[in-house]
Every structure is written in structure tokens, then in C-alpha cells.
Amino acid sequence: MEWFGFVGAWLLVAGSAFQAALELREQEHLREEVTRMLEDRPAPPSVSHWWWLLPPLGYVLERRRWKARQQQMLDALDPVQRNALVQYMNKTTGWSFVGFGGFLIAVKETWALRETYEWPAWVFAALVVAAGILCLSFAVAWLERKDRTSGRKSS
Secondary structure, eight states: OHHHHHHHHHHHHHHHHHHHHHHHHHTHHHHHHHHHHHHTSOOOOOOOGGGGGSHHHHHHHHHHHHHHHHHHHHHHSOHHHHHHHHHHHHHHHHHHHHHHHHHHHHHHHHHHHHHHHTOOHHHHHHHHHHHHHHHHHHHHHHHHHHHHHHTOOOO
């Protein structure tokens, strides 16, 4: 039964990575549009690296800079584009939660498998790394195959 849990959990990781990439790729035109709009707008000045000697202050300053850039982006969009961007961000956030949750379950199931067979800890670490790479490779390979069959150029 441990093998079912192990495989099922890693399929959850692979499936969520694939579905996230698929859905987010459908809205890639929006990202390209926003990038094009921001090219002719100057970015807020960078935060000096010296501020990071006081990490809380560096973080606050960098966050302000990011918020200013975000506001620039929102100001450049019309209401339809803004709504599409919010939907994109919501999908990104949702799939991040699903993917990370699946990953945590997969790690737990991998640990259970390791305990069942009394494998050393390095086997656990190797399985997590290998399964993670395999899951992400599946998503990338599937999308590339989809692009080839649809005639779309890979980005």
C-alpha cells in the first residue's frame, strides 16, 4: 500500500505542475502585453545593496519598490486587461498552493516508504529529488510535445 501512496502523491505533484503550466500558458499573451507596456516606462530606482545590512529595512524598501512597479503596471492596463491579470494571478496563487500541498504529501509518502523498507536517509533524499525532477520533466516534455503538434514555438 505504501507504493500506492508514493506513486499517487507524486502523480498529484506532476498533475498539478502540468495543469498549472497549461492554464498559465493560455494566458501568456497577457504577460507579453504587460511586458511590452512596461518597456517604455522607467522602473523605480533599485534599492541599494547597503540597505540589506539591515535586512528588515532592506525588505521594507524592496517591498515599496515592488509595490510602485506593480502600481505602474496596473495604471498601464485598461479594465479588461486588469481583470485578466487578476485572474492570472489568482490561478498562479491557486496552483502554487495545490502544487506545494501535493509536494508535502509526496514527501510524507516517500518518508513512509523509506520507513517501511528501512532504507537509509540518503535513499529518501534521492527519491524526493528524482521524483521531483521526473514530475517537472513530465510537465515540460508534455507541453513541448503539445507545442510541436500544434505548430507553436516553444518559449
